[in-house]
Amino acid sequence: MIGRLGRIWLVAGYAFLYLPILTLVLFSFNESRMPTVWTGLSLRWYHAIANDDEILSAVVVSLKIAVASATTAIILGTLAAFAISRYKRFAGRTAFIAHINGPLVVPEVITGLSLLLFFVAVENAFGGISMRGMLAIWIGHTSICTAYATVVIQARLSEVDRSVEEAAMDLGCRPFQVFYLIILPAISQSLASAWLLTFTISLDDVVSTSFLSAPGSTTLPVLIFSRARLGLDPTVNAVATITVVFVGIGVTIASFLLVRQERRRALAQAAAYRQAVAAA
Amino acid sequence: MSAADLDPRAVPGVPMAPALPRPAPGAGVLRWLRGRHWGRATVIGIPFGFLVVFFSLPFLVVLKMSVSETEGVQFKDLVSFADGTLTLQFKLANYQFLVTDPLYLRTYASSVKYAALNTVFCLAIGYPFAYFMTRARATLRPILVMLVSLPFWTSYLLRIYAWKGLLDDHGVFNNLLVWLHLIDEPIKMMYTPYSMMIGMVYTYLPFMILPLYGTLVKSDPRLLEAAGDLGTTPWKAFWLITVPLSKAGIIAGSMLVFIPSVGEYVIPELLGGPQTLMIARVLWDEYFQNVDWPMASAVAVTMIGLILVPLVIFNRYQSGVGEEPGRAKAGGGAR
Numbered sequence: 001m002i003g004r005l006g007r008i009w010l011v012a013g014y015a016f017l018y019l020p021i022l023t024l025v026l027f028s029f030n031e032s033r034m035p036t037v038w039t040g041l042s043l044r045w046y047h048a049i050a051n052d053d054e055i056l057s058a059v060v061v062s063l064k065i066a067v068a069s070a071t072t073a074i075i076l077g078t079l080a081a082f083a084i085s086r087y088k089r090f091a092g093r094t095a096f097i098a099h100i101n102g103p104l105v106v107p108e109v110i111t112g113l114s115l116l117l118f119f120v121a122v123e124n125a126f127g128g129i130s131m132r133g134m135l136a137i138w139i140g141h142t143s144i145c146t147a148y149a150t151v152v153i154q155a156r157l158s159e160v161d162r163s164v165e166e167a168a169m170d171l172g173c174r175p176f177q178v179f180y181l182i183i184l185p186a187i188s189q190s191l192a193s194a195w196l197l198t199f200t201i202s203l204d205d206v207v208s209t210s211f212l213s214a215p216g217s218t219t220l221p222v223l224i225f226s227r228a229r230l231g232l233d234p235t236v237n238a239v240a241t242i243t244v245v246f247v248g249i250g251v252t253i254a255s256f257l258l259v260r261q262e263r264r265r266a267l268a269q270a271a272a273y274r275q276a277v278a279a280a
Numbered sequence: 281m282s283a284a285d286l287d288p289r290a291v292p293g294v295p296m297a298p299a300l301p302r303p304a305p306g307a308g309v310l311r312w313l314r315g316r317h318w319g320r321a322t323v324i325g326i327p328f329g330f331l332v333v334f335f336s337l338p339f340l341v342v343l344k345m346s347v348s349e350t351e352g353v354q355f356k357d358l359v360s361f362a363d364g365t366l367t368l369q370f371k372l373a374n375y376q377f378l379v380t381d382p383l384y385l386r387t388y389a390s391s392v393k394y395a396a397l398n399t400v401f402c403l404a405i406g407y408p409f410a411y412f413m414t415r416a417r418a419t420l421r422p423i424l425v426m427l428v429s430l431p432f433w434t435s436y437l438l439r440i441y442a443w444k445g446l447l448d449d450h451g452v453f454n455n456l457l458v459w460l461h462l463i464d465e466p467i468k469m470m471y472t473p474y475s476m477m478i479g480m481v482y483t484y485l486p487f488m489i490l491p492l493y494g495t496l497v498k499s500d501p502r503l504l505e506a507a508g509d510l511g512t513t514p515w516k517a518f519w520l521i522t523v524p525l526s527k528a529g530i531i532a533g534s535m536l537v538f539i540p541s542v543g544e545y546v547i548p549e550l551l552g553g554p555q556t557l558m559i560a561r562v563l564w565d566e567y568f569q570n571v572d573w574p575m576a577s578a579v580a581v582t583m584i585g586l587i588l589v590p591l592v593i594f595n596r597y598q599s600g601v602g603e604e605p606g607r608a609k610a611g612g613g614a615r
Contacts, residue, residue, distance in 0.1 A: 107543020
């Protein structure tokens, strides 16, 4: 079916996609200071990271911001997805959708700059209080992440069978109960994937973060970016390898859970159904 | 932009939960207050409010900053009240400078050029790739799709940095070529337009492949069989049937690649050279190096224009598809 050309094209394409990651991992175990000349197997760059306070504190800052942004983003994203898919007509719906999708199309240098100038204006207006730093980064990441979270959650929400919601309503469920007992279990999987996606987006963001960060709130990507600009740095390779390992473990666990959850969802849905009926 | 606009499940006439009839004025106010509108207002209001404050309002600040007069480090207010007269001051010098200075114009042109080249390369590599993915065994396809999206989960910054190691003067490729005695001296690959293009295509290729695969996998193989039965060569059938049917995927993929690459900053900064002019880099330098906030703001405002044009075209096309879903099909078969 696929032919020889097709097979070659696919293999070459995947090689193109994965070759850089593989070399990155390989050269993190290299002894040499030049991360491209192989001199011998060594873990010295991992030792170097373990003693690199700059990297370690950047990791902590990044994780804190990523957890906060992903969590806020899925809350806002769920509300936004619900509004878009369930309220077909309200004043300003077009403007609402434009606002949700806006951060996806506006270049990050612009979102970063505009949010920074906004915070500076707020600081000037209220005299002295500094908003730049973790708070500003959190807000910046949240608006980008909300856009992605909304797309993911909305895709699932539009698949949820509306007749179940209507039935619950007919049986006397209050809107919040409908949401809590029917919609939330049905979209829980997409909430998890939206959280993971936005978590990685926040963890990876460098451009808007550079605008919004203040001394003491340097995130890992900002640090890596400043080192990568100066040239090749084997500690960056080691950091990359650690992320690849974490992502690998994460993907394996996620796909495992996904299969299991798919099986459970049917049961949970039936249970929620019964509960809703009992509540009414 | 969003799929939910075209939700086929929104059956007209069937009362959906929140769609209450509008209450009569006066008598219905109490009922309206107790009704579900509060919930609805909250659901819409919280994300809307957040984005108005932290996404739109900052834009207005940028717009204002781009026409602001600077006095030392202080920015004068646009509207000032002095000697009993209200004066509104605009300084359009920044924009004047942008349209008259050839460097800026060249940078805009080259941003569009590189973004367009990136789109063409991604399409040229990605279209056959997505097509061959659909020809693979059905059991294999989910794995192939996952393998395309998997690099998304590792840091984009690190993947671009990886190309530095591959393309450097003493990088993996040069070392390999020297070792094989194919070349005597390392070839200069890094910090050229080529290294930047490789990084761009590498980063944006999945954005092209995934929507293309999405449309190609849906196309009906019976159409190709019918064409074959009627004596069309496979190659001709591909151009007359498969390509026109995947037009929506081509446009979606091209937009997903073109729009972010116009404003790309990290790739030109890490892999590009001094001659690869990109507008986001100019904005960055105006802000971080020249500390010229009004100029950086003016660049930001004009950048929006660059992105708005393709976006409007895309939206117009998409709404056209929504109204006439059968048009592409009919057009493809009519020849």
